[in-house]
Amino acid sequence: MHLLLVGISHRTAPVELRERLDFQARGIENALATLGDRHATSEAVIVSTCNRAELYAACEDVNAGRAAIADFISDYHGIERSAMLPHVYDVTDLEAARHLFRVAAGLDSLVVGEPQILGQVKDAHTAAASARTAGTFLNRLFHASFAVGKRVRTETGLGAGAVSVSFAAVSLSKKIFGDLKGRNVLVIGAGEMGKLTALHMKSQGVHQVTIVSRTIAHAARTAEAIGGASAAPWEELDTLLGAADIVITATGAATAILTKAHLEAVMHPRRNRPLFIIDIAMPRDVEAAAGDIEQVFLYNIDDLQATVRENLARRASEVSRAESIVNEEVEKFGQWLSSRGAIPTVVALRQRFESIRKAELERLASALPPDTRGRVDDITRLIVEKLLLTPTEQLKSVTDPETVGTYAEALTRLFNLDQKPPDTSTPRDATDDHRVEPFIRPGSR
C-alpha cells in the first residue's frame, strides 16, 4: 500500500484554474463519493481551500492511482487534462506525508504561518471520516499532521505577529488595552481604508464605533456600511476624542487635522487614559509631534507597514525550526509505515496456518462423530492462535524496514508463503491463500 498525493496549489496553478478545481462548491462528501465509486483508491481525503486542491489517497499501484485520480479530477470538474496536467504535482509515501505536514504547519501557505489552514485540514479529514473514505492509513497520516500543526504553533513563532496592516492595528490595540470589549473607536474620515480598519475592530467586539466626517451624509453612509456604527457631525470632534480609546484617521485633508496642541488639550481631561491613534491617511492627518504626549500612542501607515515587514521577516526566520519539527514527525510516521510493512507477511502466515488446519480438519471430518467435530475445530483454532501470537507481535514491533524485509523473506521461505501450499483439499482455499490483503487486521478475519 502506498500513500499518494495529487494536487494543485497557489505555487503551481493560477487562480483561474484553482477556482475551477474547487471541490467545496459541490460539497466534499459528494466528490469523495464520486471518487469512491471508481474504486481506484482504497482510501481518500480531499483538502480543498482557495489556495489548493489536493487529493490524498492510499492505493496499491501508484501509477494506476495517479492516473485514476487525474482522470477523476478532470472528469469531475470538466477540465481538459492537457489544461490541467502541467499544473498538477504528485508525490508518494513519505514525501506526500511531508507535504501534508508542511501544509498543516502553514509552511506551504501563501502567507507563511497563517492559522486557518490547520482548521481546513481538520475539516477535510472530518469530511472524509464521515464519508468513510479515510481508513487506518489516512487517519494516522492526518492525525499526525494535526500534531505537527499544533507543535509548530506552540513551539515556534511561525504564526506570530500580524502580517496585514489592519490586523497589525488590531494587535497593537490589544497590546495597549488588552481586551477590546468595551472600548470606543472613533473613525475620522469616511474613506474606504478607515472603514476597513473599523470593520476589523468591530469584529473584535469593541463597544462602539463612531464615524465623524466634514459631511455628515458621508459619515452616515459609512456608518451604515459598517453596521452598528453611528455617525456624528464634525463639531462634536473634541467631545468624541475625549471619549475614544482608539482613533483611526483617514481623511483626504491636505494638512494635519489634529495638532499636538489640540491633542494635549484633549488629553488633559482624560487624566492620561491612553489614546491609540492610527493615522492611515496620506498625507498624514496627525502631527507627528503628537506622539510625544505621554499617553498618546501614534502610529501611521508606514509604522504599521514596518511592523508587518518585521513580522514577516520574523516568521521567515522561524521556518527552519518549523521544518525540523516536520522532519521529526515525518521520521516518526515513516517508522509507523515500516512497521506496517510486516503486515502482509503476518496475514500470509496466518492464512497458511489456517489453510493447513482446515485441510487436516477436513480430512478428519468423516472419522469424527458430529458432536466432537465442533470441539476439535475450536481446540485446533486455539492452538494455531497461540502458536502465532508471539511471532505476530514480534513482527509488528519491528520498525526498521531492512529487518522487516529480512524477517519477511525468512518467513516466506520457511513456510513457503509465496507458493501453493502442498496438499490442499479444496480449490477455494488454494485461491484464498494467494490473495494477501494487507490492510485487514489479522484478528478481524
Next chain:
Amino acid sequence: MNAIPLVLYVAALVAYMLHFARRQPDVGRAATTFLVAGALAHTFVVGMQTMEVRHVPVTNASSAISTFVLLLVLAYLFTEMSTEERAMGAFILPLVVALQLIPALHPLPEERAEVLQGPLFGIHVSSLLFAYASFALACVIGIIYVLQFKELKAKHFGFFYSRLPALDVLDTMNQRATFVGWVCLTIGLVVGFIWAGQAPGDDPRVQAMSLQDPKIFVAVLCWLLYSFEVFAARRIGWGGRRAAYLSAVGFAIVLLNFLPISYFLTKSHNF
C-alpha cells in the same frame, strides 16, 4: 532549613527565564511546578518553625524575610493562576531568590522578646509583611509596564513586546496590588501605634518608638507615598508610566527599610 525552598526557587527561576525566552509551554508548566513545590516546602519550613516557637517566625530580620518571601510567592502564584500570565515570573523570581538567600545563608535564632507577646504584635507584623509583598508585586508589574511602554512608544517590537501583557492590564494589576498593599500597610501601622501605646514603657526599644526612629519614619514616609499613589496620583494625571515609577520608588524604600535599616539603624525594632 530555608535552603530547600531556595533550591526549588532557583530551579523555578531558571525555568521561568527559559520559558520567557523560548515560550515553550512545557517549560512554563515546569516553572510553575517548581514554584508550587518551593512554596509548599517553604510553608512546611515556616510551619515547623511556628510549631517550634509557637508563633509565626517574624521577630528577627532573617525569619521575617523568609516569611515575607513566602507571602510574595503566594501572592505571585495567585496572580499567575488568575491571569494565566507567566511572563511576570521571570521578573519576580530574581527578587524571591535574592531575598531567600538571606535566611538560607544567615539564619538567626527565633526568640520572642517578652515585650512582643500578645495578638496585636502578630497582626502588626503579618499585615506589614503582606503589604510589602503586595508592593513588591506592584513594583515588578510597574517595571514590566515601563518596558512594554517603551517598546510601544518606540514602535519597535523587540524581545519584550510579544512576551509581556497589555499596558492597560498591567496598569490595572498595578493599581490593585498597590491598593491591597496600602490597606495592609495602614492596618499594620495603626495596630503598631496602638501596640506601642500599651506596651510596657520600661523596655528601651519601646521608648525609642517615635517618628524619630528611622524605621518608623521611613514606614510613615512609605505610607504617605502610597497614599498619594492610591488616591491622588491618577487625579492629577499621574497614571500609567508615572504610577509605575512610583511603585518602583515605593518598593525601593520598603526594601531599604526592611533590610539595612532593620539590621543597622533602628533602635526601636531590633528584637
